[in-house]
Amino acid sequence: MDFSCDSARDLPAMEITAALERLARLFLRLAPRGELSLTAVSVLSLLDRSGPRRLTDLATGEGVTQPAMTQLVSRLQEAGLAERAGDPEDGRVVLVHVTDAGRAALAERRAARAALLSGLLSQLAEAELDGLVAALPAIDSLTSLMPDERPATVRSS
Template sequence: MQADPPSHQVDELELAAGLARIRTMMRMFDVPRDLSITALSTLANLERLGPRRLTELAVIEGVTQPAMTQLVSKLEHQALAERRPDPEDGRVVLVSITQHGRDELARRRAAQAKRLAELVAELPEADRAAIAAALPALDRLTSRALGGGA
């Protein structure tokens, strides 16, 4: 008979699958779907990281530079992002999020949070407590993955 693993061990495959399901759930909450996942991720990264070069954004998002150039053009057309010369090197162009882009992300997050709160309220208290207890660890995990240390 095999002993149960200690409670602090994590099944990496189970964790990856669970987080993928959460990503899918959160994407389902994003209505309207007028912006792609990559567009929303790019805006969120610009908000979190500050202005970035197109080449850096392409690497972060895992797309080609031409694809990122096209995406940034669409975001500019919607006034969600803008290109400006780098103040330290005028030959370099940086992409930054606009206030309208910040407002749009905030609006979408608020709608997602409202729907998520409705679902969480339907869970038993023990599940709500487990989710709340996991949040700091998940924050540290994502911070590490996104280069924030921890």
């Protein structure tokens, strides 16, 4: 694969990539230490945002094997954070749902991160904070462009 930068849009893409990598690292460091892995949080968030999903769809979306996803969903189910139920449209299909306890765990995790982030944001200049707030619509638009399922391969154009 060729990942070279050839166009004028590639330079901002490289700078944005580097900034987002640093932001992702910061975000990971803000994660409260607990029982939920990043994959578990990602799955619960997807279920909360998009509704019930098949195990195979969850595995594909997270880039893990179906057996690994089955184990994760079993652990989430044992913890009361997710449940399996039949698909009302196709009795042969089992869908995974987030429970109220799963939603509460996500909310608690987000609140803990927000509290830590708030402390960091308070150290920024007002113009920097305003810039971050102004970027939120663009970040939302960017993240909505990527489907919930990961592509099998990434191709450069």
